[in-house]
Amino acid sequence: MRMKRLLSKTPSGFTIITIVVAILILFPLSAMFGDILDAPSDTWVHIRTHLLPDYLGNTIILIVGTAVLAALLGFFSAYFVTFHDFPMRRFFSWALILPLALPSYIAAYVYADMFSYTGTFARALRLMGITQLVDVMSMAGAILIFGLTLYPYVYLMVKSSLQKQSRIYLDNARLLHAGPLKRLMRVIIPLTRPALIGGTLLVILETLNDYGVVRYFGVRVFSYAIFDAWFRLADVASAIRLSGLMLLLVFGIVAAEKLLRGRRRFQAALKSSSIRRMKLSVRSRTLVIGFLSLVLLFGFGIPVLEMIGNLFATWHVLLDVEWLYIIINTLTITIFASALIVFIALMTVNAMRLSKSRWAAVLLKITNLGYAIPGAVIAIAVLIFFVDLDRRLGPLYELFQNDGPALLLTTSLTMLVFAYCLRFIAIAYNSVDSTYEKIGMSYTEAAYTLGHGKWNTLWRIDLPLIRTGLISAFIIVFIDVLKELPLTLVLRPTNYDTVATRVFTYAGDEMIHEASGPSLVIILLSAMMIYYLTHMKRGGKHVS
């Protein structure tokens, strides 16, 4: 059987690319995690007794709180927008992605500023005679900020999964007189579960990885401990050991989800009959619009308006020709890196789908490792790897240029792009994978049976089917790369500035009002990308 042969025999191009990527990723990581098994240092004992118990507890509260909040916000906004009809539905459909454009650390700074003694909110309260201050710099504040800025991961993935949903299930449920609640619980949630879980997992990883918010708020969680170990205690080995523990935590979460899902797999037979949207009563319509507006207002509108307000006093920070270069720099590297990352993810997902072997799963784990490791740790791993690589390639460089720079790759953008890949493949993988899970294998298998090659099938059959998924993967990665800070700061070439590093210039110096200008540039670029990609005409049909 030709199909069988295609599925099992010699490694495909997908697999080869995946293997190469996995090896490239494994090098720096293994160098980093190599000495994790060494005897622990004294500082490790100190960390274990004084830091770890607290940090572990706080981390669990933070990720559970954030995951629940983001899952609820993301799922319900996607559900309302997809299955219901109400005024401004189209607007909400894309605008709800916008909070993703607001980096969590910026949201944290802006909200903390607004609620501080000198902030807009506190001043407004004082005018009303209320001197009570609301302390957002707390665990609850952190959960709210992460929930509100990260829920779009869930929203995007659930929405693209719902749109691929066949109507048949819902129509059948309706025929069986299942009420809206029952349809939601028994049909929609089970069908979108991979997307819901995938999106929530991204939220958790993103939360675990954050350092800016938790450090500013003084919420002592895992990433805090990693940096403590590394910077305050100058013990890189312990920092890496902690990262290792964090990885275990992440794998634990993933494994738990797999276990919960069991062997159930839901693949809807794809028939792109459009979803019939439910008309809502005036009351529920008001409720739905109210809910979505609140989410959008707190996750995006209020902080952005506040920043625009700040910009009036600090517009001079944007008044520099240099900004033109900075924006071009930022866009070039971000688009390039994001496209590369989505491409690699596509290869990995295909390698995985087509071979069910266990070691393919191992490969996958490797390529996805980076997302669970704090950016600063990755930065050092990548740096060590590239310096080593440059030294090995030294004789080659000599051939072309005598007395040229010894660290050619290290001082180039290659290192930064590599680090972005290492860090963000997992996100792209997650969204591409959940789209593929939705369409299942049948079309691909049918194409193979009809004698089409793998690349051909990918190009002509799979790609059109998963295009929305790919686009949301690209949006997410694009915005993530755009916001990324620790890697960019350490690994960028000399004199190389991106918008994010400009934000850091001011935010790092407690000048949150001055940071507003550059932050707004990030938000604007992301928002334009979101708008463009969600409004792109496809085959003359407007996408909703």
Next chain:
Amino acid sequence: MNKFILILSVFLTGLLLTGCTLGVENDERALTVYTDRHYDTDQELFDQFTEETGIAVNVVKAGSDELINRLRTEGADTAADVFIVADAGRLHQAKENDLLQAVESDVITANVPANYRDVDNQWFGLTVRARVIVFHPDRVSEDDLSTYEDLTDPKWNGRVVVRSSANIYNQSLIASFLSINGESATRSFIAGLVANFARTPEGNDRDQAKAVMAGLADVAIMNTYYMGKMANSSDPYEVEVANALRVFFPNQDTTGTHVNISGAAVTKHSDNVAEAVAFIEFLTSPTAQALFAEANYEYPVNPDVDAAELLESWGDFIAQDIPLTDLGTFAQEATILMDEEGWN
């Protein structure tokens, strides 16, 4: 298939192009500076230096620890000539890691007083910041204040704010205590201070001042630099806070107020030592020092240059008399003590 190969090759070409164009940038006379200071004033000074000498200044800005790590990893191949960092402890750490080299320059020696440079001339201070007590004059009289140690007195119970122990300034503060008072006295100081905290540490230095203003606390331990920045903030309400609060230099009759420096050093593997030295000479010169003082509200190290008017208005003060190297030597012990005594 063909389209894929096409896309793939476009990717690879792009990768190579971005890689190569940025790698081979060969300016004739150029310096590479690794710095953890990211101020617009610094860039202004770098530009001024280029204008005066024709030596281009290439900059990498990142966190101090990341930069130290980067210098270590790059070893002899590093492009960095000058390392600038806003903490004496980190300068000491770089020296201990054999990343810096000794420099003989009469100009620098004349510009920088002995207590603000390394004993082996491996690093030199550029600016000074003091960690002071900031208080609200309505609730605290200046006569109530005396020393850092006095803040552990029960009368301050629930009235003190300071940021988290993860902050480098607090780490250096405690390191200086270890150097002056030894371990057990430092330990009880930390315990007493923590007992008087008005809240679990959160926020940055400015947030501590705002907490005092809001009445959440009556005194804050914070950096002079941020008081200067707040007094000249783009946010008029921050200016109000800075004007309402007062600065107190503690320990004037005892061990002196804690200070820390920003400093510069020539890296061990610099290929442009002469230019690097000229650069540090420039940064410590009266012109450059005046800009540090006026625009960035730091105390200049050069004794010939006056501090900004605002800083002068707070009056003169006596600084701790310890080698700043100690801030590095005791940094780790300081961290451990703070953890053990529950300073979050």
